[in-house]
Amino acid sequence: MASDDVRRDFDTLSTVYDETRQPLEPATIEGLRSYLDEHRWTTILEVGVGTGRVARPLVDRGVRVVGVDGSRGMLGRAAAKGLPYLVRGNAYRLPFPDGSFDAALFVHVLHILDRPELGLREGARVGRHGVLAILDLPSWGEGTDRPAEDEPRRIVREALAEAGYPNLLRAGPRAKEQEILRTYPPAEIRVLSDREVSEPLSRRLDALEKRAYRHVLHVPADVLTRAVAAARAKVGTRTVTYRRNEAVAWWSDAPGVPAPPR
Numbered sequence: 001m002a003s004d005d006v007r008r009d010f011d012t013l014s015t016v017y018d019e020t021r022q023p024l025e026p027a028t029i030e031g032l033r034s035y036l037d038e039h040r041w042t043t044i045l046e047v048g049v050g051t052g053r054v055a056r057p058l059v060d061r062g063v064r065v066v067g068v069d070g071s072r073g074m075l076g077r078a079a080a081k082g083l084p085y086l087v088r089g090n091a092y093r094l095p096f097p098d099g100s101f102d103a104a105l106f107v108h109v110l111h112i113l114d115r116p117e118l119g120l121r122e123g124a125r126v127g128r129h130g131v132l133a134i135l136d137l138p139s140w141g142e143g144t145d146r147p148a149e150d151e152p153r154r155i156v157r158e159a160l161a162e163a164g165y166p167n168l169l170r171a172g173p174r175a176k177e178q179e180i181l182r183t184y185p186p187a188e189i190r191v192l193s194d195r196e197v198s199e200p201l202s203r204r205l206d207a208l209e210k211r212a213y214r215h216v217l218h219v220p221a222d223v224l225t226r227a228v229a230a231a232r233a234k235v236g237t238r239t240v241t242y243r244r245n246e247a248v249a250w251w252s253d254a255p256g257v258p259a260p261p262r
C-alpha cells in the first residue's frame with residue numbers, strides 16, 4: 001500500500017483497531033521476549049507499531065522498543081498507552097542511521113506493504129542483527145486452501161460479488177505472509193504458540209460490520225452492511241475450531257533486491 005493510502009486508511013481504522021483485532025497470544029509475547037533474551041537483543045524498532053498492542057507488553061517486560069508508523073491516528077493510540085518512543089515515518093525509508101537497533105520487528109505489517117522485500121531491506125539496514133516478524137502460520141494441511149476459520153470471509157466475499165463488487169477479500173493476510181516466506185525465506189522460523197481455538201463464525205462479521213477492513217474494502221457502507229447481513233443469516237450460531245499458530249521469523253540479512261529509490 002502506498003504511504004498516503006496507509007496514512008488515510010489507518011487514521012480512520014485507528015478508532016476501531018484494538019476492539020476488532022485478535023490480540024497476540026500471551027505465549028507469543030512471552031516467547032518473543034525469550035527469543036530476544038536468548039540472542040541478547042535489547043533494542044528493537046517496531047516498524048508499523050500501530051496502536052502499540054505488541055510494543056506495550058514488550059516494554060512492560062523490559063525490552064527497549066522504539067515504534068515507527070505512518071499513521072498519526074495509530075500513533076496517537078499508542079501514545080495514549082504511555083509508550084515513550086514513537087516516531088512518524090515510512091517503512092520504506094526509516095528515519096534512523098544504519099545499525100541503530102539490535103533488530104527491526106514487523107507484526108502484521110509485511111503483508112500490507114506493496115514491496116515487502118524493500119521493507120525487509122530497510123529493516124535489515126537499521127537492525128544490526130536483521131529483521132524479525134511475528135506471523136500466523138496456516139492451520140490447514142498442505143494442499144488445502146479453505147481453512148474453516150476463513151469461512152466468514154468467503155461468505156462475505158460471495159455476498160459482495162453478488163452485490164456487484166467481485167474479487168474482494170481474495171487473499172487473506174496469512175496467504176500473503178506465506179507467499180513472503182516462500183519468496184524471501186528467513187534464516188529461522190520458530191513457533192511461539194500453538195493452541196486450539198473455538199470461536200463463533202459471526203465474530204469475524206462483527207469486525208467487518210465495524211468497517212475494520214476499510215483499507216482493503218473500498219465499498220459503500222450500505223453495500224457492506226447488506227453483505228454482512230446476508231453472511232450472518234448463512235453463518236447463524238455456528239462455531240469454528242482451528243489451531244492458532246504464531247511464529248517468529250528471523251531474516252539475518254536483507255533479501256537480495258535492488259536498492260529502493262531514496
Ligand SMILES: C[S@@+](CC[C@H](N)C(=O)[O-])C[C@H]1O[C@@H](n2cnc3c(N)ncnc32)[C@H](O)[C@@H]1O
Pocket residue numbers: 001002003006007010047048049050051052053054068069070071074089090091092106107108109112113
Ligand atoms: C495491521 S497494522 C499492525 C499494527 C501492529 N503492529 C499490531 O500488530 O497491532 C499495520 C500498521 O502498519 C502501518 N504501516 C503500513 N504501511 C506502512 C508504511 N509503509 N510505513 C509506515 N507504517 C506503515 C499502519 O499505519 C498500521 O499501523
